[in-house]
Amino acid sequence: MEPNIVSINDFSKQDLFNILKIAKRMEKPHPNLLKGKTLATLFFEPSTRTRLSFIYAMESLGGKVLGFDDASTSSAEKGESLWDTAKIVEKYCDVMVIRHPTEGSARLAAEASSKPVINAGDGANQHPTQTLLDLYTIQKTKKTLNNLSVGLLGDLKYGRTVHSLVKALSHFNTTFYFIAPPALQMPQTYLDELKKKGIKFYTESNLQKVSKNLDVLYVTRIQKERFPDPVEYQKYKGYYKLDTNLLKHIKKNMKILHPLPRVDEMDRSLDNTSHAVYFEQAANGIPVRKALLALVLGKAK
């Protein structure tokens, strides 16, 4: 397997299973597993939750963390190239996590660095640790990844988490329900690919029409920063507002996931229902990131 975690597209079905298996083991404490190892966190744009999750994961395995979370205080501000930054930082660490607003940055950093690189988001492209914790959450709460009916709701056009999750779930005979206003539907290239692979999918804008079929509903917010045109964003914000009315139209054990943060697409009244697993999902970032750190450092297989 790749020594780097850059894109979900780099992993086979077997790789994915393997990572999930290690993550499960990481639910238990391994306080000395990465003793003497150092993680560098290079956050060229802020993402507090992701960064904290990596720090916590590394420290709970006995490792150390250094890094920055604000590009304005870093070398990038002085015009240093990402390539050079990676070359310099590799001397201070055993593994690096990078978040960067430019697509393809993690791949470039991985090529520059002799130490493993984990992508914590490269612009609109990839965020593989999110995708893996989504998979882990589905597997954990549904007891399987196979043959599920999965609804994805919200901004499917620009939503990077959705695109990556669809790619990953394509290994597991998923039936997809793409629920979005027509202008924010899944890009045609993804639908063509599913067609080519013979994977079943439906596109729909009205959640109620399909909600009864779903084993999993993956809700995403409509992200302002991904819209090229702010006027376009105004049209669609608040398009979906899920609340307990939804519960009348779903399977008893349907699970609702959300990558968080939410805006107004999901009411808090859903939080205490057995369907809501999004806080558990966020917490699952810990064992998954522990697994990835251990894996790329050769301490788990």
Add this chain to the structure above:
Amino acid sequence: MKKEMSISAIREGTAIDHIPSKDAFNVAKILNLKNVKGTISVATNLSSKGMKKKGIIKIGNKSLTQEEVNKIAILAPNATVNIIRDYTVKKKMKVALPNVIKKAIKCSNPNCITNKEDAETVFSVLNKTPLKVKCHYCERLMGREDITLL
């Protein structure tokens, strides 16, 4: 080879044949022939059996590198490259699109790292006809219409 010689015979060099007529000047452009000392001729709107109208480029005293041949393949997938020695065709090569195209195409994604910092572009060829390539860095898919050459 008499027909080709009627355009402009070269003693040593390269003749690129079967270029779509409309792309002949583009092919000449990407080959960056400014510093070539030998005779260069570009011919367009020639009749051809196999295609509507074709173009030919002849470059004196120059052999093409693999990279240059690859660039030709993106614009003119059916071109042939003839290596000329002493007025005769010594070697005929079909251009072939490689599975990976390096340093030839610009990524159409303005927010791709290859457009932001000094990084060589790398594209994998997913499909040859119609052409479909994927940026190794930002993973953007591009068709023939999205492609601009570096």
